Amino acid sequence: MRPATTAAPAPGAAALEELGRTLEARARKLFGRSLAIREVDAGSCNGCELEIHALNNPVYDVERFGVRFVASPRHADVLLVTGPVTHNMKVALERTYAATPDPKWVVAVGDCGCGCGVFEGSYAVVGGVDKVIPVDLHIPGCPPRPTALLEGLIALMDKVAA
Numbered sequence: 056m057r058p059a060t061t062a063a064p065a066p067g068a069a070a071l072e073e074l075g076r077t078l079e080a081r082a083r084k085l086f087g088r089s090l091a092i093r094e095v096d097a098g099s100c101n102g103c104e105l106e107i108h109a110l111n112n113p114v115y116d117v118e119r120f121g122v123r124f125v126a127s128p129r130h131a132d133v134l135l136v137t138g139p140v141t142h143n144m145k146v147a148l149e150r151t152y153a154a155t156p157d158p159k160w161v162v163a164v165g166d167c168g169c170g171c172g173v174f175e176g177s178y179a180v181v182g183g184v185d186k187v188i189p190v191d192l193h194i195p196g197c198p199p200r201p202t203a204l205l206e207g208l209i210a211l212m213d214k215v216a217a
């Protein structure tokens with residue numbers, strides 16, 4: 056039997072290396088160390104999580120560029136939030152934001168995090184991430200590719216440095 060799925064296209068190795076090294080250089084210049092990210096699923100379908108998780112797989116392997124996903128908001132510089140924010144997750148997101156030490160930045164990921172995406176009008180959602188906590192950068196897409204996430208983080212570093 057043939058495989059039922061087709062192989063995913065490999066990321067351009069050169070482009071990935073360039074994006075990763077650029078992000079690493081920006082973070083080192085700003086913080087003098089690695090960039091620490093806490094991922095928060097505020098109610099997504101998990102499609103965005105698959106792309107975010109891919110950043111840590113052996114193909115993308117972003118830890119080699121000094122990007123670390125941390126287990127607690129208390130250790131984070133950046134909250135990477137997927138949405139939409141559901142009523143059930145609103146308080147948890149507010150508490151996560153409050154627990155993140157200053158200076159901190161919030162990135163809304165995916166069409167749902169940026170607005171409501173396909174969940175627009177649902178009784179279960181409050182809205183996009185910026186309806187609950189301040190957002191510094193939006194990365195649209197359904198879901199955004201891992202390279203788009205890296206480009207967004209570089210844009211965030213540039214915004215912070217400006």
Ligand code: SF4
Pocket residue numbers: 098099100101102103137138139164165166167168172173196197198
């Ligand atoms: S943007 Fe798309 S992949 Fe991400 S949570 Fe919404 S529906 Fe799912």
